[in-house]
Amino acid sequence: MPSTALSLFLPCFSRRRPGAFSTACRLLLTALLLAGLAGCSTFGNSNNQQKPPPEPDLSELAHQAAQQMIASNPDLTRYSPMIAATFVSIDNLSQSSTFGRISSEIMASALAQQGMQVREVKMRDSMFIEESVGELILSRQVQRLTAQHNARSILMGTYAQGQDYLYVSTRVVRSGDAMVLGSADFRVKLDNNMRSLLEGQGGW
CATH class of the missing domain: 1.10.287 (Helix Hairpins)
Structure with a gap:
């Protein structure tokens, strides 16, 4: 005292x-x-100060994005079945990576859990962006694949690498006219795990 x-x-x-x-x-x-x-x-x-909660991982963010898509357009599941294209780097639309492939798979799985019917198709050279106008162009191969699998929609996405985060933009487009039916954006913490996924660069 x-x-x-x-x-x-x-x-x-x-x-x-x-x-x-x-x-x-x-x-x-x-x-x-x-x-x-x-x-x-x-x-x-x-x-006993509590540490801040860890940032959500890729799987959590993909499921949140799928929920956001369905919430913004409840009729999205009517455009089933859907096929998924590998997500590509915004800096080189002809290149992807392990990250682009797994993020597409996870996003398709998340949409399936929301009621979307997903056809398993390994797509190659499925789409590109016409940089001059920024419009989505579907290749003849995509048109053939959608007809072959009776797909009414396509999952597509791009990603960009920043200093601390990976920024992902994903959308579901109508196969007939490339009309965007649903879209969502999210960012993933760029840690060593994500960097290792980006190292696996390659074609489709």
Whole structure:
């Protein structure tokens, strides 16, 4: 107990005073007890600070994106069955990576859990972006595949690598006219795990 507080308490125990614990002494004792409890609480909180929760991983973000697509267009599942194209790098639309392939697979799985019927098709050279106008162009091979598998929609996506995050843009387009039926964007923390997925660059 600090010397100042002790000096305040000494008169309460003095034999010269008939009422050792007067009302003033009781109030002083209560105040000191409350101050002590507050100090203990502060000390406990400083030692038990909770760490921030980890950022969601690719699977969690893909499922959230699928939910967002369905919420924004509940009729999206009517455009089943759907086939999925590998996601490509926004910097080189003819190149993909392990990340582009697995993110497409996970996104297709997430949409399937939301009620979308997904046909398993390994697509090659399935689409490209005409950079001059930014319009989505479907190749003849995609038209052939959609007709062959009776697909009414196609899952497509692009990704861009930043300093700390990977930015992913995904959409479901109608196979007949490339009309966007649903879209979602998310970012993934660029850690060592994601960097290793990006290292597997290659064609479709």
